[in-house]
Amino acid sequence: MKASINCKEREFQEGTRFIQVVNLIREAKKDEPMIKTIIEKTGKDNIIFVLNGRVVKPHEYESLVIKEGDDIRWVHPYFGG
Secondary structure: OEEEEOOEEEEOOOOOEHHHHHHHHHHHHOOOHHHHHHHHHHOOOOOEEEEOOEEOOHHHOOOOEOOOOOEEEEEOOOOOO
């Protein structure tokens, strides 16, 4: 089954839960300087996750199941110019 993360197509097993994707992204980004700084200051990464254009609240992570064609996005808590 295919879904995209920040516009990059990825293969997932049927039944993959959203929390698994969240954990995958958090693990991949944990050493980025911006994320490290945020964790040091707040105790968590504060990454915002979006599924098919809708912000997903942390209490929903466990219950959502990824489906074919889902569009998953994540956003750093700091951005601007």
